[in-house]
Amino acid sequence: MEVERVQAIASSLPSPGAIxxxxxxxxxxxxxxxxYCGxxxxxxxxDLGDVDLEGLVRKVADASREWGMFQVVNHGIPxxxxxxxxxVGREFFELPAEEKEKYARxxxxxxxxxxxxxxxxDLDGKKSWVDHLFHKIWPPSSVDYRFWPANPPAYRVANKEYANHMRRVADKLFRxxxxxxxxxxxxxxNAVGGEDLQYNLKINFYPPxxxxxxxxxxxxxxxxxxLTVxxxxxxxxxxVLKDGKWIDVEYVPNALIIHIGDQVEILSNGEYRSVLxxxxxNKEKARMSWPVFLEPPMEWVVGPLPQLLANQEGKDHASGEPPKYKTEKFKDYMYCKLNKLPQ
Incomplete structure (x- = not known):
């Protein structure tokens, strides 16, 4: 059955056209x-380049507790x-439909x-105004080049270069x-896979x-x-939802937007917040974004870190509490999440 793409729907609507x-x-x-309009x-x-490590750690931790999201500048990616x-991502989405379909899921x-x-x-049968391209960029053993476009010709080189820089940013954030x-x-x-951590790139394309x-x-x-970068x-x-209000995230040139994801919320036993x-x-222009989802391998088991929980021998963490989340394989968590099933 032919899949209806949002980009094709947008281009075929009569002007002004109802969706x-x-x-x-x-x-x-x-x-x-x-x-929110207040x-x-x-x-x-x-500033991820801040030489004051103690101050940098405090800013990252405070933002992760209070917002679940922050932007980083001076991150080291040219x-x-x-x-x-x-x-190269933009050029892929400018290709004819039949060329893009070569890489269809x-x-x-x-x-x-x-x-x-x-x-x-979607339990209500509703759809979102977006198309995407999704593929792994690291580690090399996980990369499936069937889903890396050969056109534009520079696509693979650009993504490999970005992945090499991204790994250093990710390490600093986790640290x-x-x-x-x-x-x-x-x-x-180490709790999300160490050197086997998966880097999954998604290009979101939101047509006018x-x-x-x-x-x-x-x-x-x-x-x-x-984490999502x-x-x-x-x-x-x-x-982002903050204190019950939907707040616009300001565009900062050359900044990376960091989302705390579910697995870090689970590992931290709720101290860090996965952000909604x-x-x-946009009515006039296409919006695009390039998130990289840092995820454990599918068989990896994730749960609250024992050293953060109450009643652990030798524990010196002031806010130790009983576990608020269950421990399970990442693949099982992912299946429930994508299918709207209770965890």
């Missing part, structure tokens, strides 16, 4: 009615590397890799988050939408990853 009913959200979810609240920005990543595949439209099951919990600096990274106030690019959700383009659209976020769309 199909399955993309229209209920009033209580529409961005025009639910976006005094400015800004997602914390952190601007030209990010620009090339964006260029196979029907019935348990993997999320490939060109696609819908990832999560800061571990130290912020009073743990050894390698505790969190004639009725942006009626739909969403991605519905409210938390990421099932440990996201590159946006200059078109705003990412929103969503995306809006």
């Amino acid at each position: 199909p009913a399955e993309y229209i959200r209920p009033e209580q979810e529409r961005p025009s009615l639910t976006t 005094p400015v609240l800004e997602v914390p920005a952190v 601007a030209e590397v990010i620009a090339e990543l964006q260029r 196979p029907p019935g595949s348990r993997s999320l890799e490939g060109y696609g439209t819908q990832l999560q099951k 800061c988050l571990s130290l912020g919990l009073g743990l050894e600096e390698d505790a969190l990274k 939408c004639p009725c942006p106030d009626l739909t969403l690019g991605v519905l409210p959700h938390t990421d099932l990853s440990a 996201l590159v946006p383009n200059e078109i705003p659209g990412l929103q 976020h969503r995306t809006t769309v």
